Amino acid sequence: MGQLRWRGSILGPRFFVYLSTLVLLLILPLLLSPFNLILLEYGLALALVGLGFNLLLRYTGLLSFGHGAYFATGAYTVAMVGRYIPELYSLEMLLPLSVLFSFIVSFVFGFICVRHTRIFFAILTLSLSMLVFALLFKLYHITGGSDGLYIPIPSVFGMVFNRRPDFLSGFFYYFLVFVFVVGFLFMKAVVNSPFGKALQAIRDNEIRAELVGIRVKRYRLYAFVISGIFTGVGGALWSFVNGHVTPEVAHWFFSGEIVYMVLLGGFANFEGPIIGAIVFTFLKLYAMSFTEYWMFIIGITLIILVLLLPTGIAGGIYRLITEIRKGKTLSGI
């Protein structure tokens, strides 16, 4: 049965939406202005973060308010390698390194955090990310302090790029799409695997899951680490686009933005965080260029969203589709 459903979903309408989105992503550099393309790159990097974040929120039932810590780990891995071991500063080295370091940090933090759930988990992740923030901020002779660190353009398998705009709108964009697609497929596989189902069982009823023989804390830790690595890779990719990284990304304020964008997209759906990340990037930048009171706009949007559209954009779309289908069958009768 499971196999049948799996095959069914692969050839369903969802598959064609994915495929056309991919085609769209590949031809977008021809359509978008360089400025908007870079915004899209920010969005795609954050989409990876959102996917990782949602593995915890949607599938494990844990709300992290400190994902900025792993984001910062990825971004600062890049920055520190660039500053201290420039001979390693190439894309094919940096990405595995950011995976490694975000693995270490999220493993240690996760070990402490998964003993708790609900609000305590949120406070705990928040506090630990502020620990990272405090270290990045105060140890300025190592980390550059509040000025942050410059992110040079990386070389790729010996290829050297001189101008950042060319790098970003050329090779890097396609690389980013590639990593995004790989991450997307990987996460899709994770949530549909027995492991993913076990996580959802834990989310729905911890005690029952434990009685069935699921090792709750260990599985939570696995989910935490996968989530952290996705976030770290997202941070690393983001840092190349941004060209600069400051401790702000480890601040809980930034973690709050991650929560916000996932909710904006709709955390109840697998695709929601991706939509949310991209929409949030554009929303924030256009709000910032529109008025100095952009936080007001973001805050009001957030409040309206929570009060009126708690399922986010993706939830709204899904509801719309259901309505249309219902309408069709009704008129068919």
Add this chain to the structure above:
Amino acid sequence: MQWFIYVLNGLYFTAFIFLISLGLNIILGVMGILNLAHGSLYAIGAFMAAWVIITLSGLKGVPVPLLYISLISGALLAGFVGLIIERVLIRPMYGRALEYQLLITFGALLLFEDLIKLVWGGEAYYASQPFDILGKIQILGNAYPLYFLLVILVTLIVGSAVWVFITKTKMGIMLRALSLDREMATALGLEIDKLSTIAFVLGAALAGLAGSLIAPTTPVLLGFGMEPLILAFIVVVIGGLGSLKGAFIGSVIVGQIRSIGIVVFPEIELAILFLIAAVILVVKPEGLFGR
């Protein structure tokens, strides 16, 4: 006798952290909501008090005691803003999932950051008159600002009053019942809505009071509420969720470490605090006085 000054400074830090985390903890305990906008309420209190003090000292013939009484204005405004937040934003959130409750207060935080900028402008407020007037006194051969002692004293009084209110009065007992078992409290016919409003307004006013007390000692800037909020989080983590005793002990620990840390290891002072919080959590996951 230098250590004595550190201890006094520690007490002063303790005082203002205690006021903030007490409010945060009351809201958390009674309503089960972590108020991320708590720092904004603190900032609103600080801006209001600073603005009133500056306005008053600009006038002629204002008696000095009025300057000190005007410090209450911050607590009043913060309490009022808290009332609005609770009515408009928090009330629809009861029974909603945790992420929505957190996000709505996060939204309020963003909103108030900009509202503060809109109302009081982007510049810093210097309202040091109450601090300057009191001057310094000699304690064991060290000059120490009398105003800091006043803050400690006010906190002691307010803290005791809140403690009496929570433990001895009927209203306080109802609040504690609500925090212990919401369902049972509802079944007993307690007015949940009214009690929640009281808890939130009380918590907000305490944050505002902390802000107004601090206003004369430091320039009041935008983003003023961020750091105290983080300190209050640490206190809550160390002391335990919703525990008044925990809030007090946690504040003492955080206050003293800060006071020593600023002198001895300024670079990693905040990190040390987080490390201590993490260690306590590994050893005693519910916090020192959590349940």
